[in-house]
Amino acid sequence: MHRPLFILLLLAILYTISISGCTYMKIQQPLDTDYHLTELGTKIGRANQYAVLYLVAWGDAGTKAAADSACIKVIRHADREIFSILFGLYTRVTTVVYGD
Helix, strand or coil: CCCHHHHHHHHHHHHHHHHHHCCCCEEEEEEECCHHHHHCCEEEEEEEEECCCCCCCCCCCCHHHHHHCCCCCEEEEEEEEEEEEEECCCEEEEEEEEEC
């Protein structure tokens, strides 16, 4: 294979991987379906869970842990944030709750 063709093929593969969310991904999704009725409240609580190298994971990304972090007694809405690098070699999942 000619060197310029090989480099072009390698760049095409790297570009495809990078735009598909394989090298870096940060998304937020609601954990609710009736968005027009959503009231957020005055407090925001977060709870995280981490994973590294598909070998170890730690943390509590549960709704209760997120509510407890901000002393929220009434949960009005919840979101989930997912942050991932290099095919999930490092991943952070965050539950975000809003309430009073």
